[in-house]
Every structure is written in structure tokens, then in C-alpha cells.
Amino acid sequence: MKTEATEPVDKSGAQRPGLLRTLEIDTRLLGMIGAFVILSLAFNLITDGRFLTPRNIFNLTIQTVSVAIMATGMVFVIVTRNIDLSVGSLLATCSAVMAMTQTQILPNMLGLGLDHPATAPIAIVVGILTGTLIGGFQGWLIGYLTIPAFIVTLGGLLVWRNVAWYMTKGQTIGPLDSNFMIFGGTNGTIGAGASWIIGALAVAAALYGLWAARRAKLAHGFAVKPLWAELVMAAIMSGAILGFVATLNAYEVPVRRLKRLFEARGETMPEGFTAAYGLPISVLVLIAVAVAMTLIARRTRFGRYVFATGGNPDAAELSGINTRWLTVKVFALMGALTAISAVVASARLTYHSNDIGTLDELRVIAAAVIGGTALSGGFGTIYGAILGALIMQSLQSGMAMVGVDAPLQNIVVGAVLVLAVLVDIIYRRKTGDGA
């Protein structure tokens, strides 16, 4: 809650009708993109152009996916004034359950072997159920038994890491089902043509979104942006989408790998044949999660209640919102997203290992917080968290590429996290955008 002394500031900023205001661009988003661009350009300069190659961008993207998916869920957790320290360990439990399902339980009980078409879907469903149930259970302890989230999930951090260990007897489980592994990144890409089609569909969806929003405003007689501003936004969004697709499509499958692929099919590779990886399936999963979570945050009652509860829990309760059940749902959702991340993470490794997801809780929380989620509750965006994950991963990969020593890398990442929160606090103070 605010102190009475703070003078309310008009966030709409009526006195500065600048370009940004006309375009209705979120200045925080712009700041984050700016930071990301500067970071990328700096690394690119230091590495003599190796940082911004299609290959590195491709790798950066697939490395970000697992943390980014969980970060979208962490936004809801933190917005409702909670925290989840158990996601890295829960990821390990989900990964272990899915690995055991496909390598032991299904073959032994149902007689479905590895690479049977039903194996991967069943394993994934089992994994998501596991994550949802465990998350929901933690949410119940927090919401109904009123044990602080910090404690429940700190306990969870120990419990789920070791449940995974206990189940697998500490053994690495692999290789995994080949259909399962298409979610891992390099092992599952859709090629250049399909990527362009997806890009075109995304552009169409973005344009439709802009148009539908404008039409709804006009229908109710509200003010709309000038048409040119709308067109500029449309151009920026289309350019960003198609630019991303073009970049990933520019990363070609190495010739040796292509040769092997052809040989595996008993064919010989035509001379001069090239193929691009295109969009990884894991990135498509992240995009689907991002769209779904944004829709949930902005356009569903559940999402609205998440933000209301974070802003003022008493007001939410008095408005008839069942905040305890809401807590269960928020943590169950976090668990489901953690399970999806577990699919991506174990598929990328091609096996389940004991230490999968270690320290992910810190990366995920950092991504959400760098992305502008306020620990005091009530504020946060899905795109911010994903951008936060991307910034964290770029920092880490960039430093590794430059050859910064491992301890120094972690020192920098830790310092950046603290600094990002400080910048955020100053920004909020200036805009009066809550505290």
C-alpha cells in the first residue's frame, strides 16, 4: 500500500505528448530492449562479430527456452506476493518421472517400447500431471495452511531434488525416446519453409490483433491512436517477427550432419545441397506458452484476480475472490510450466541426469525480476520475464564467449540482478507506477 505522503503522479503523462506516447509504447519494455541491444552489440564488438551470428543467436534462443517458460509462471507467483524456490528441483522430479515413464514403466507395463508413437505423448502428459499436482500441493500448503511460500518451496527445493534422486537411484537415464527429443532444440527444427509460414501467420495474427483492438475502441467511442502510429507499430512488429525468422533460417545445418542424415535414410546427398534448421520446436513451445500466459494475464478472470490479489489481497478477498484457491491455481500452473520446461531441458540433454535444473530457481526468479516483476506484488509482464531470461542468458553466453572466468561470470550476473532491481525501483518511483 502507498503512504499518504506520496503525491500521485499522472502516469498518462499528459504534459509530454511525445512520439513514444503517440505510439503508446511501454517505456519499460523499450528500456529492456535497449539494454539487450547494447549488451548484444557490446559482446559482438568484443568477439569480433561472433556473438551476433545466426549460429550463436540460434543457440542463445534454445538455451533460453527452459528458463523463459518457467519465468512466465514465476511472474504470477511473484505478482501474488509469493515466491517459488522449488522450480529447479521440481524440474528434476518431472524429468525423472518422464524419463522413467518412457524407458521403464511404458515398456514393462504396457509393452510400448522406446520410439513407439504413443510413448512421448504419454510421458509428457504424465510429466505435466506430476508438475501440476506437486505445484498445486505446494499451493495448498501456502494458501490453505498459510505456511509462507518461502518456507514451503525452500523445503520443496530439498524434497523434489532428492525425490528425483531416490526414484532414479541417482542414475542417469537415457537415451530418451526420439519423438520426445524433438523438443530439445537442435534435434527438432521445422526447416526454412515452415518457419516462413509460421512467421507469416504470426505477422497476420499481430496485424489482426492491432486491428481488432482499434475496432473495439472505436465501437465504444474511445480515443484511438492516429492511423500512422498504428501503421508504424504494425511495421515494427512485422519487421521484428520476420527478422527473427530470417536470422534463424540463415543458420544452416552443417554439411557433415546433413550427409549423415541422408546416409541414415540410405540416400546420398546431392552435391551443393544445403538446408537451414529454421525455428526449433522448443522455441515454438515457448511462443505458445508466452501467448497463452499473456492471454491468461490480460483477458481471463483468473489473471485479473492474480493481479488484484497482488495489488491488495484484502480488497481481492472482500470482492469475493477466493484468494486461497487462487494460490493453489497459481502454484499448480507454475508446476505445469516447470514440467514443460523439464521436457525441453531433458530433451536438449537427450537424457535425464541427477543435476538437471540445478540453480534454475535462481535464474527463473532473476529473469522475472529483471523483466520488471515487482517483489512487492501486483506488477509484472509475461514479455518482460521472457526478455529478462534472454538478457540473463545473453550475459552468461556472451561472457563465456569472451572468455571471462567462471567465478567472474557469476559475480557479474549477481550484480546485474541487484542493479536491475534498483533501476526498476527508481523507474517506478519516477512514474508513480506502484512500488
Next chain:
Amino acid sequence: MSTPLVEMRDISVSFGGVKAVDHVSVDLFPGEVVGLLGHNGAGKSTLIKVLSGAYQADAGEIFINGEQARITNPRDARGYNIETIYQTLALADNLDASSNLFLGRELVTPLGLIDESAMEAEARRIMARLNPNFQKFSSPVSALSGGQRQSVAIARAVYFNARILIMDEPTAALGPQETRMVADLIMQLKSEGIGIFLISHDIHDVMQLCDRASVMKNGKLVGTVAIGDVTDDDLLSMIILGKNPKAA
């Protein structure tokens, strides 16, 4: 007389050892404004929070239209068309006016998604009636003045066709002009047949707006009087001395 809209019988609430409300009975008829008076800590807010579902009584019964009502949470109260304007404004600071207005009862599209523009249009419609100067529909309510925030809280109670309205010190944070706006609104709602419990410290307001007044002291009901039968001083002595002039 007809059946009361609300009858709270023998309500008791304790917090630990403190008897915040001690065997209090009050009632309310349609189109009536009943003032609840008493010093700070007399138990007024606690009593009405039992009716609005925020607290549960340890003992006592509530009747709505003569039928026993079970109110165990704010949703139950809304089911009986009881709306409350709380003393500490129950608004989510981070959300805008229309989100707060519809909190817990959002308008949705046929697909079940929140219909933002319809909600804003409705919010503009009701605010035009309650507070025509209100324009800040896209700012979070943390950016609003006390009076503007209060009009959002009032709009929320009025919009959903309340039949029983509880106002806990609705003008405590307002300037004179906004106070007059609230007074006008109370008279208007009363004329529409809504029953209103008005908690106020301002004897003048109570004498002007209320039909009856119930006075509380230290959790106990001192008495209920018809405003026409008493003077300012009678009410003051009930509040301060805890003595009912009739009973004396």
C-alpha cells in the same frame, strides 16, 4: 410495519479476549438510512463486517427479508445484494477504475474472455452519473485523489443494484464538495428503496441523512432512536455517556 430488509439479532464477535461486538441487535427497512454511531473502537466496523461477510459472528443470527441468512464470506453477502463501501478503501491500487469497479464480477465476451472495452464503457456510463468530472479511466487507481477513489468504491456498490448498502465512514477522507456529492447520492439511493447502514462520526450528517440511529459503546448497543425524536445533544450524550435518553 413491513418485514425488515435486514435484521441482525444478538450478534457477538470477539477477537481474543476483546468483545468487539457484544450481543448487538439492529435492523434496517427498505428505503431507510440507519446511522451507526459510536467512538473509535466501539465495534461499528466489526458489526457491519459480519453483515458483509468479512467476519463471522461467534453468536447471533441474520435475517434478510425475514428469512434466516447464512453469510460466511463476501460472496455470500453479494448473493443477498449486500454491497459494502469499506472504511479503508477496498481497491486494488495497481488496477484501473473499471477493473476495480468490476472486480470479482467482470464482464466477459462469449468466449469467456474479459471484455475490457465493454467494462470501460459501463464504467464511463456510471461515473458520468456519480462524478461527471472523473476522467482517469486508464490510470491505476493509485494515481487518483481520495475523492476519485471514493467514487470508484461507491460506483462499485451502486452499479450492481445493491438492495442493502453499507457505508463505513464514506466521507471521512473527502473534501466538502465531495461530501455533498455522497450525501446527494445517499438521498437518491434511499428514494430508490435501498436500505443503507451509514457509519459516520459527523452528527450533523447523521441528523440530516438518517431516519434512525443505533449507538454503540464498548461493543454494546446503547440504543436505537428515531432521528425525529432526538436532538444533536441527545445523540452526543448517548455516544459519550452510553445512556439511552428514552430508557432514562
